[in-house]
Amino acid sequence: MASEIVVGIDFGTTYSGVSWAVNGGIKAVRVINDWPNPSSTVATSDKVPTIISYQGGSPQWGFSVDNVRKDSFRWIKLLLDPKNQVGRSSEAVLTSMxxxxxxxxTAEDVAADYLRMIWNYAKEDIQKVRGDDWESIYTLKCxxxxxxxxxxxxxxxxxxIARMAGLPQNLNLVTEPEAAALAVLKEKSEEGEFLEVGDSFVVxxxxxxxxxxxxxxxxDLNPLAVEECAVGDGGLCGSVYLDQAFxxxxxxxxxxxxxxxxxxKSKxxxxxxxxxxxxxxxxGDDQEYSVDLQGVEDNPEEGIDDDTITLKPSVLKTVFDHVIGQIMRLVEKQIDDAQENGNCVKAILLVGGFGTNRYMHKQLKDAHKKSGIQVLQNNGxxxxxxxxxxxxxxxxxxxxxxxxxxxRARIARxxxxxxxxxxxxxxxxHRLADRRKCPDGLFRAINQMEWLLEKGDKVEEGKILHTQLVANTQVGLLSTGMRYFSDELYYCGDDQxxxxxxxxxKELCKVDxxxxxxxxxxxxxxxxxxxxxxxxxxxFDLFIGLDSATLHFFVLYKGEAVAYTEAKYKEEF
Known part of the structure; x- marks a missing residue:
């Protein structure tokens, strides 16, 4: 078996990051930090702006896009989730639309073009470190x-989108908080930091x-093993909403x-x-901050003088409190949920770009001082x-x-x-409106749900869901070719x-x-x-495999895989 290189891509709303490692030996993870940056020859950055522009023919991306260019796409990721109506009201997203x-x-075309750019650059980085013939030595997993x-x-x-961008066939999705937790907890484990069996952490x-x-x-500590202990939560309250409020x-x-x-350009x-x-x-202190806005008229009452706006500490606090307050409520609820399940929460681990903010750290620390829950920010x-x-x-x-x-185990969302x-x-x-007479002469109630997995259920690593599908069909001795069937898989976010x-x-997908x-x-x-x-x-036997972020389907008939299986996902509006 050829050697393998594993590439991790964090495709973010405002910034994206890439790291990779050879799956062998010490498996050292290399973070790409020398992104193309025409305005700086020495600066390094662990992430590159999630920006792409098509002005002048060939796409420009990341730091190569002039930050004031009017025709650039920003926050394109927020257009990919049809449920996200909040982000669509922002100026950056409206401009992109x-x-x-x-x-x-389409939004998918633009996202694929951007992903293609950072993927091609990632391959250049691998070539730089592993040599020109690396593609003949290694297989790729992304x-x-x-x-x-x-x-x-x-x-x-x-x-x-990833397939449109040319990423390898060997491709998986993982949720962002699981990836972040894996990096932070593993580092803390290797450093021998305060981890004990039975401790719980909110990431x-x-x-x-x-x-x-x-x-x-x-x-477990040797090797480190964790299991999710509360239903994950979240919201649309990242740092772009701070930008909007400002x-x-x-x-x-x-x-x-x-x-x-x-x-x-000035804005x-x-x-x-x-x-x-x-x-x-x-x-969150009383320090005065200011920003430059060329072309703005002077207004001493509002602190505007000579193209400079001086920001009142009370105003800045209000702007930050609005967004950080939402995050604090989410954290509080997550701690409550974990503790209701009998877990003792030892610390809150702050990760992500906004997770490095000093005011958020201070607010969370003050809120949890009495309970003894530590609030930790990590380097990197x-x-x-x-x-x-x-x-x-x-x-x-x-x-x-x-x-x-x-x-080792997750909790179903x-x-x-x-x-x-x-x-x-x-x-x-059963309702009379659902009563139907079936070909076998029996009366049945349609529209009934058979739940294979319920929200809050513990899902052990590698668990496969299984159910049987019964299809009525008319097939004769002289029938030839294939007979096709379809079943809908549904999902529900209700606690019960x-x-x-x-x-x-809601309909999730059709399994054909x-x-x-x-x-x-x-x-x-x-x-x-x-x-x-x-x-x-x-x-037929329908099997559904679960991992961090995706479902995998396969259908068997009398123990053999059927000739054709495909899941077609239903769009949401």
Whole structure:
């Protein structure tokens, strides 16, 4: 078997990161930090801006895009989840949506183009370190991260985009908080830091667009093993919403008509200044900060003088409190959920770009001082997700089948199931409107749910869900070719999923499969008592494999894989 290189990609809302490792020897993870940057020859950065521009023909991306260029796509990731209506109201996303129309491109096309750019650069980095002939020596495995709060449809869409971008066939998704937790907990374990069997940790992954929370309990130390101990949570309250709140404030004090007359170049320069000089280092103190906004009229009452806006400490605090307050409520709820399950939460681990913010650390620390829960920020928190993705890929590789998985069990965030017809019984709450007479002469209640997995269930690593599918078909002795079938898989976010297909039960995907008529003809036949037509029932076994972020389907008929199986995901609007 050829040697393998595992590449982890953190495709973020505002910044993206890539790391890789050879699956052999010490398995050292290399974070790419020398991204192409025409404005700087020496600076390094663990991440590259998630920006792409098509001005002038060939796409420009990352640091190569002039930060004030009007035609650049920003926050494109927020367009990939149809459920995210909040992010679509932001100026950066609205600009990107307008650009899509002028370029005749979809959000998926643009995301794929950006991913292709960083993927090609990652391959250049591997070549630089492993030599020109590396592609003949190594096979490639890629792990791409996604927010845990994303819908299953958005996760599937990410896989599609990755394939459009030319990423390798050997491709997996992992949720961002799981990847971050893997990197941080493994480092703490190797450093011998305060981890004890039975301790629980809440990992708060605060990124640009999303904030994800996940809780783990330590079940072993040598090697490190953890299991999720509460249903993960999250929200759309990442640092881009801080940008939005700040921009709204500036717009208010400047006035709408004057704001509209100011050049986009000046606005973007001001927002860049806010990001680098204020957002990252604000600590909630009384220090005065200012930003430059060229072309703004003087207004001493509002602190505007000579193209400079001085920001009142109370205003900045309000802007930060609005977003950080949402994150603190999510953290509080996650701690409560973990403790309700009998876990003792020892620490909150802050990761992600926004997780490095000093004010958030202070607020969380003050809030949990009495309970004795520590709030920890780690060096390298910004690159933790891409490093964790690489580590996850090394653990979940065919090249190392005996590798011990760090995450031994997860908690289901959704219920998954099938709609079925059950023997009609009013005493079980079946509705008359659902009653149907079937070809076998029995009355059954349609629209009933059979849940294969319920939200909150513990899912052991490697668990496979199984159910049987019964298909009615008309096949004769002379029938040839294939007969195709289709079953819908549903999901539900309710804490207690309903027994019937109610409004909260959403279609996830159709599982299409087919089998030769010559095999189906061997099934026992029966006649419909009403129409006298001849039918046969075929029983299939549906298996669903679960990992951190994706579902894998396979269908068997009498112990053999059927000729054709495909899951077609339903779009959400």
């Amino acid at each position: 307008k650009l899509l129309g002028t370029l005749n491109k 792990v791409l991260t996604v927010p845990a709060i994303w819908s299953p449809v958005a996760k599937e869409k990410t896989l599609k 708060c992954d605060a990124g640009g667009g999303t904030v994800d929370l996940i809780s783990y309990k330590i079940v 921009e709204r404030y500036i717009k208010t004090i400047v006035g709408e008509s004057e704001w509209n007359s100011i050049k986009d 973007k320069k001001m927002m860049r200044e806010f990001e680098l000089a204020i957002k990252r280092c604000y600590a 928190a910004w690159s933790a997700i891409c490093r964790g993705a690489t580590l996850w890929g090394l653990e979940n590789s065919e090249h190392s089948p005996s590798a011990k998985k760090t995450v 959704y219920s998954y199931g099938l709609s079925c017809a059950k023997r009609f019984d009013e005493s079980k709450g 999923p309903p027994s019937r297909k109610e409004i909260s039960v 499969y087919g089998i030769k008529c010559s095999k189906l003809w061997r099934e026992t036949s029966y006649r419909d008592s009403t129409t006298k037509q001849k039918w046969r029932d075929a029983t």
